Amino acid sequence: MVRRLAPRWPVWLFPWRAACTPGAFVQQRTWAGATRTPLWGRLHGVAGVSPLVRRGSSSTSSQAPEVVLTCERYPVRRLPFSTVSEEDLATFERIIPSRVITDPEELEASNVDWLRTMRGCSKVLLKPRTSEEVSHILRYCHERNLAVNTQGGNTGLVGGSVPVFDEIILSTALMNQVVSFQDISGILVCQAGCILEELSRYVEERDFIMPLDLGAKGSCHIGGNLATNAGGLRFLRYGSLHGTVLGLEVVLADGTVLNCLTSLRKDNTGYDLKQLFIGSEGTLGVITAVSILCPPKPRAVNVAFLGCPGFAEVLQTFSTCKRMLGEILSAYEFMDAECMQLVRHHLHLASPVQESPFYVLVETSGSRVEHDAEKLSSFLEHALGSGLVTDGTLATDQGKIKMLWALRERITEALTRDGYVYKYDISLPVDRLYDLVTDLRARLGSQAKHVVGYGHLGDGNLHLNVTAEAFSPSLLGDLEPYVYEWTAGQRGSVSAEHGVGFKKQSVLGYSKPPEALRLMQQLKTLLDPKGILNPYKTLPTQA
Structure with a gap:
């Protein structure tokens, strides 16, 4: 008889807590105005479950401590770019009427990263809606030698999405339209400012899913995901964005629109130029639209949350998963006991299993409920019987699945607190x-x-x-x-x-070896000879 894990669900206590992030090196004086605080959004259909934090959102508060300017904390010098003039502002206003933001309070949130460890001093935020508007903006900035910092959802963790000095912030927030979706092939074409969670909802209504899933999905933009080559929680099953992205539309530093927005699975005609921009973090061009292949929505999804007595068992459990679950294994995540202590202490999330040195989250997704359940049950029986796993719980409905994923996805939030x-x-x-x-x-x-x-x-x-x-x-x-x-x-x-x-x-x-770094610098010089796109980022600073 197959031994099954008995789902044991304690009372999940998730009181709403103040969303101030205390993770930054701060001074004691108050920073007035908007602050980088998470926007809470409720899980659909799960009663009594806490809202998941959404990275990169903001709300107004006068209580947030000031974040030290990046140029004061780090030894970095401003490059000889021009400064924005009244004439520049007038030109931007002609290009994108009523979407030129200069109000300091509105700019504060866009100047500070989500971790509250970096702060720029940009005086201008531009909000184009189309690639043509982006083209006009960049052509003008190129002529005037004005530095530009492209910004999506501002959920990054390495300081790539905020200005270092007074770079113009080019926001993709209003470039949020779905262009097309092919129901047979699952190919989605959309603008770069679409929020990942909203795209997920859009394609799931059509029985597909996005090939990537991130803890910041409620705020991050698909263009930013591509610019950083985000990995995330579905990488094990669906691979890198280098494989799932079919085409891109990119605006180069001089305003040239590079339209490689193909929806073809196969196109072996010369260099695959889109790959240059995936992971380039806005230093080679501004991604304005994307064509991406979405896999069919799984009919059966299961999540097991397991306790392991040591890291050796975590590794052996992974090997066993690959061997026994095969094609239905879609995620294998691990966390140590200190992670569990932090989410319990700061977020009041309770563990559904007994205390263990390590925990693993195993997700399966497939097309047949009975087939997947049989394979998963065999794996769990073996893992428990061999001592690889000491305790565990299994979730098959969406509510409990989201509860288990919250333990893993909210570790970052607990750490910042x-x-x-x-x-x-x-x-x-x-x-x-x-x-x-x-x-x-x-x-x-x-x-x-x-x-x-x-x-x-x-x-x-x-x-x-x-x-x-x-x-x-x-x-x-x-x-x-x-x-x-x-x-x-x-x-x-x-x-x-x-x-x-x-x-x-x-x-x-x-x-990276010196030869690779030199080649990357040469590509940067070729595509952005004045270096106006996201300066001080990605490549080592040259003397």
Whole structure:
């Protein structure tokens, strides 16, 4: 007889809490005006479940402490770009009437990143609706040597979405239209400012799903996802955006519109230019529209949340999953005990399983309920019987599935409430994935409040986070370059999915050889000779 996990659902207590994010290095004086606070949105159809935080949204409050200017915290010099004049503002007003924002209070939210660790001082926010308007704006900025910072949902974690100095902020928020959807092929064409969650809802109504899913889906824009080559929770099943994106429309620095918005699965005619812009973080061009392949919506989705006695068992459970679940395995996430403690303490999310050193979330998605249930039951029986798993619970309805995913998706939110966060998003060989966490706990000792590890084990992607009461130069000195050197020693990547942005542009050499860096710089010079697009980001600063 198949042994099944008995779903044990405690009372889930999720009181609404003030959404102020205390994760930034701050001064004691008040920063008046709009603040970077999460926008709460309720889970549909699940009574009594807390709203999920949405990264990158804002609300007005006079209580948020001021974020230190990036140019004051970091040793960075402003490049010789022009400054915005009244004549420039008049020109922008002619191009996009009534969508030129200069009100300081409205600009404050767009000048500060979601983690509240970076703050620019842009005086202008532009909101175009079409690629033609973007083209006119960039052509003018190119002629005037005005620097431009493209911004989507502003949910990034490496400082790539906010200005460093006074760059013009070019927002894609109003470029939010679906152009077309092919019901047979599942090919979606839309503008870059469409919010990922809204696109997901749109295609799910047509029995498809988006090939990527992120914790920030309620705020992030699809254009920003492509610009950072976001990975997310479905990478294990559907792969990278380099594979699912079929075409792009991009506006280059001089205003040229590059229309490669094909909807063809196969097109072997020369260089695949769209790949240059996926992951380029707005430094080579502004993505204005995308054609993306959406997979069919699974008919059966199950999520198991399991406790494991050690990381060796986490790895063995993953191997067992691949062998026994095969094609229906769609996600394999892990988190350590300290992550669970943080979400319980700061967010009041209760664990549905007994306390364990590690937890894994296994998702299956397929086309037949009975087939998937049989395979999953066999796997769970084996995992429990062999001691790989000590406790677990299984969810088959959407309400409980979202509850289990919240434990994983809201770790970032819990960390920001724990203090200042040092975040590292790295790729490592799977068998060494957690060694760095253990190593750092011993290295840092009482300097750190928490050193936690979680992430997409199926992709070899570790989210390493260290929290402290406040920013500490000595703690940073113990972390960097040690974390990057350790990663390089394993032939890993210093950025698995968050991108490079401002915070990691100086450490690319740990993952890329000098020849690759030179070639990237040459491509940047070719496509953006004046360097006006998202300066100070992605590539190492040249002397």
